[in-house]
Amino acid sequence: DIQMTQSPSTLSASVGDRVTITCRASQSISTCLAWYQQKPGNAPKLLIYKASSLESGVPSRFSGSGSGTEFTLTISSLQPDDFATYYCQQYNSYSLTFGGGTKVEIK
Amino acid sequence: QLQLQESGPGLVKPSETLSLTCTVSGGSISSGTYYWGWIRQPPGKGLEWIGSIYYSGSTYYNPYLRSRVTISLDTSKNQFSLKLSSVTAADTAIYYCATFVWGSLDAFDIWGQGTMVTVSS
Numbered sequence: 001d002i003q004m005t006q007s008p009s010t011l012s013a014s015v016g017d018r019v020t021i022t023c024r025a026s027q028s029i030s031t032c033l034a035w036y037q038q039k040p041g042n043a044p045k046l047l048i049y050k051a052s053s054l055e056s057g058v059p060s061r062f063s064g065s066g067s068g069t070e071f072t073l074t075i076s077s078l079q080p081d082d083f084a085t086y087y088c089q090q091y092n093s094y095s096l097t098f099g100g101g102t103k104v105e106i107k
Numbered sequence: 108q109l110q111l112q113e114s115g116p117g118l119v120k121p122s123e124t125l126s127l128t129c130t131v132s133g134g135s136i137s138s139g140t141y142y143w144g145w146i147r148q149p150p151g152k153g154l155e156w157i158g159s160i161y162y163s164g165s166t167y168y169n170p171y172l173r174s175r176v177t178i179s180l181d182t183s184k185n186q187f188s189l190k191l192s193s194v195t196a197a198d199t200a201i202y203y204c205a206t207f208v209w210g211s212l213d214a215f216d217i218w219g220q221g222t223m224v225t226v227s228s
Contacts, residue, residue, distance in 0.1 A: 001170055001171075032213045034213065036154075036215075043205075043218035043219065043220060044154065044203075044218060045218075049212040049213060049214040049216075055216070087153065087154055089154075089214065089215070091209075091214070094159075095167070095169075096156040096159075097156065101154075
């Protein structure tokens with residue numbers, strides 16, 4: 001099965017900062033990668049699919065890139081509503097795995 | 108607008124079987140648009156995919172849970188269900204049902220609110 005490694009596990013940042021989160025796959029997954037945002041007490045929310053496609057209604061400050069084994073989620077200018085935990089998720093041959101998560105905290 | 112709602116016992120004894128149901132509203136579970144999935148999250152930890160089912164009845168399971176998991180459809184009630192056998196404290200988690208769009212998204216786009224299940228005697 002494919003393992004997903006996210007880094008960092010915790011990130012401290014200020015409003016207005018540019019934030020980058022990395023997700024690495026243990027083998028190539030092409031662009032079969034999604035990113036989710038989760039706030040305490042809530043279900044995850046889809047942000048990015050197919051590595052770089054923005055889900056409808058998601059602010060344009062969120063962007064995704066990468067292919068193969070290395071992927072990034074970038075928040076161009078961090079807003080107060082963005083403090084949350086972010087997860088990557090890969091899909092390959094009817095099997096799915098999530099990364100361990102990155103918590104974005106207020107600096 | 109498609110909506111999902113999990114239901115089931117909040118407390119299960121060790122060695123017993125955890126049973127949860129996801130009720131789908133605003134659309135048909137027999138639609139070929141979605142795979143219907145279960146994901147769980149232990150308290151304070153990350154997300155784990157449990158398995159998914161297609162309207163045809165084809166199932167796909169996390170290999171680490173496959174021996175204990177059964178996911179099924181009830182088209183007459185527009186529901187799908189999860190059974191996890193021989194549970195231990197490690198199965199204590201919030202359980203989510205969600206729709207997986209294969210092909211166009213390869214992601215879970217609609218989630219239920221989740222239901223907490225505790226395994227304890």
